[in-house]
Amino acid sequence: MKKILLCLLLFYKSILFSQTILNSYPLDLKISGINNELLNVENVKTHEVFVFASDNENISILKYNASLFLTDQYKAPIKNLDDKHLIGYSFSEDGNPTLYWSRLDFSYIFAIKYYLESKTFKVLNFSFPSADQYVVDIFQKNNSFYILSKDVSKPTLNVYAFKNGTVEEKIFDFSPFTFQDKSTHLLTFTQLIKENPIEKIEAGDYNSLYKSAKKSKFYVLDDKFILTLDYNPKKTQVFEISMESEEIKEKNFTQSIIQNPKIVSNSFYHQNKLYQITADKSQMFLDIKDFNSNQTIKSFKVSKDENVNFKISPFFLERDGAKPKEFEKTNVFLQHLSKLDIGLSVFKNDQNTFIMLGGASEIEKPFSMFNNFYDPFTQDFPEANFYQGGYPAEIHSKSVYFETELNDNHEFVNPEPQPLAIDNISYFLDINKKVTLQSIMKFKDYYILGYYDKGTKQYIMRKFQDGFETDDAIDPLNTPSSFSKSFLKNRH
Numbered sequence: 001m002k003k004i005l006l007c008l009l010l011f012y013k014s015i016l017f018s019q020t021i022l023n024s025y026p027l028d029l030k031i032s033g034i035n036n037e038l039l040n041v042e043n044v045k046t047h048e049v050f051v052f053a054s055d056n057e058n059i060s061i062l063k064y065n066a067s068l069f070l071t072d073q074y075k076a077p078i079k080n081l082d083d084k085h086l087i088g089y090s091f092s093e094d095g096n097p098t099l100y101w102s103r104l105d106f107s108y109i110f111a112i113k114y115y116l117e118s119k120t121f122k123v124l125n126f127s128f129p130s131a132d133q134y135v136v137d138i139f140q141k142n143n144s145f146y147i148l149s150k151d152v153s154k155p156t157l158n159v160y161a162f163k164n165g166t167v168e169e170k171i172f173d174f175s176p177f178t179f180q181d182k183s184t185h186l187l188t189f190t191q192l193i194k195e196n197p198i199e200k201i202e203a204g205d206y207n208s209l210y211k212s213a214k215k216s217k218f219y220v221l222d223d224k225f226i227l228t229l230d231y232n233p234k235k236t237q238v239f240e241i242s243m244e245s246e247e248i249k250e251k252n253f254t255q256s257i258i259q260n261p262k263i264v265s266n267s268f269y270h271q272n273k274l275y276q277i278t279a280d281k282s283q284m285f286l287d288i289k290d291f292n293s294n295q296t297i298k299s300f301k302v303s304k305d306e307n308v309n310f311k312i313s314p315f316f317l318e319r320d321g322a323k324p325k326e327f328e329k330t331n332v333f334l335q336h337l338s339k340l341d342i343g344l345s346v347f348k349n350d351q352n353t354f355i356m357l358g359g360a361s362e363i364e365k366p367f368s369m370f371n372n373f374y375d376p377f378t379q380d381f382p383e384a385n386f387y388q389g390g391y392p393a394e395i396h397s398k399s400v401y402f403e404t405e406l407n408d409n410h411e412f413v414n415p416e417p418q419p420l421a422i423d424n425i426s427y428f429l430d431i432n433k434k435v436t437l438q439s440i441m442k443f444k445d446y447y448i449l450g451y452y453d454k455g456t457k458q459y460i461m462r463k464f465q466d467g468f469e470t471d472d473a474i475d476p477l478n479t480p481s482s483f484s485k486s487f488l489k490n491r492h
Contacts, residue, residue, distance in 0.1 A: 022068050022448065023461040029452055030055040031436060037086040038437035040450035040461065043095065044143055049443065050097055051450060053459055054078060054086060061114055072116050084110065091143040092164045100145055100162065106135045113165060126167055133158060137200040141220050148218065155189035172241055177250055182232050196231050205442065206347055206422050209360045209399055212268055213343030219269050226269055233265040236276060253294060256285035264338060270346040277357060281338045286357065288410060298410045304331035310412035313403040320397055336400040349420065349466055352413060358401025421447045421464040
């Protein structure tokens with residue numbers, strides 16, 4: 001699709017990637033320090049849009065109605081938050097927001113409720129039991145703020161729900177369930193999660209291949225959570241977790257059988273379907289199953305000597321974030337795939353379902369001074385982490401993938417290629433270097449990119465949609481390629 005899209009762009013004298021300025025507001029933020037934060041979010045009950053922008057001294061709150069007209073604003077001082085980050089938000093029944101600030105270790109969480117009518121605020125704090133639990137992830141849903149944590153020793157997941165100035169803890173016990181690897185060896189839930197850390201997937205949004213290749217994934221839906229476990233390549237073990245009843249239901253979805261002990265497999269939940277992929281060096285299966293009935297809706301098989309006639313892109317190989325290399329041979333793709341963490345990522349727009357299939361992995365290696373990246377004069381170690389003892393380490397990444405597209409009848413299609421909204425946003429950010437503190441939100445049937453422009457000292461809100469619009473602002477020869485970049489960017 002990358003190659004096709006580039007050819008398509010050559011027929012356009014100029015392209016504007018569906019960007020429209022919705023609003024702007026003057027803000028004089030001091031862009032330095034830990035408290036530079038920006039969020040644009042929706043109150044899902046009233047459909048009002050709020051903007052929270054902070055620096056080391058103040059937080060500015062902008063309130064827009066559902067038609068995106070500014071209706072209120074409030075600037076409040078920031079006190080005693082020097083070492084804390086803005087980690088989330090919630091909305092009370094009165095419509096006022098609460099912001100949550102925390103240290104990196106989550107030991108203390110400060111909840112600050114802002115009353116826009118009276119221009120006042122109230123501070124509460126919560127002590128997280130960090131000695132017994134660790135934070136898996138944080139998220140918002142239905143105007144509440146949540147923390148998902150794992151007990152250090154017990155076979156439980158804990159969910160903390162923050163709203164209306166209160167916090168409610170719910171504990172989900174996995175001790176009644178059995179966990180077995182491919183050799184039928186028993187595992188404890190704690191051992192399983194330690195070896196396969198949980199990755200939260202953004203349901204209905206873009207997810208990178210690096211995220212979706214994880215073996216333990218957590219999906220947040222309107223009325224429940226879904227935990228999928230692919231530690232055993234023969235099956236996907238799934239748990240439906242009800243926040244209301246606190247009930248846990250187990251389901252098991254078998255993978256397509258390949259008579260080879262060295263198989264790799266994974267799954268992805270999307271809109272009441274489970275997409276499963278399994279492969280070895282000679283073949284690959286893609287199965288689409290109904291989540292409720294476990295019935296197979298579609299099944300596809302590819303052998304190493306066959307062409308993948310349903311892909312809409314070449315095979316791509318990418319190393320360390322460099323420009324992807326294209327190749328066409330299926331056997332080469334399967335050879336690479338068998339050595340990586342296999343995965344697939346699924347996203348649906350208004351028309352079709354996009355799927356990226358492939359593998360990705362990141363390896364931490366000791367840094368070598370005898371490579372082309374080390375500068376002996378500045379002694380710079382680019383993007384270096386450090387092992388124990390202070391020795392630097394490099395993160396090396398590799399991914400191999402291709403793209404396909406399905407219609408509502410689960411038939412492969414190859415429509416005229418157009419960029420998705422997330423591609424348009426990615427390109428806009430690439431060419432606008434004065435943009436900082438960006439925040440992306442889905443609103444109605446489009447996306448809003450909110451950001452701070454350092455040059456004009458304004459908060460700006462832009463609308464992005466799928467597809468092209470003509471304008472004289474952008475040279476088409478410099479435009480980016482397909483949605484694959486979106487799935488791979490922002491890996492963590």
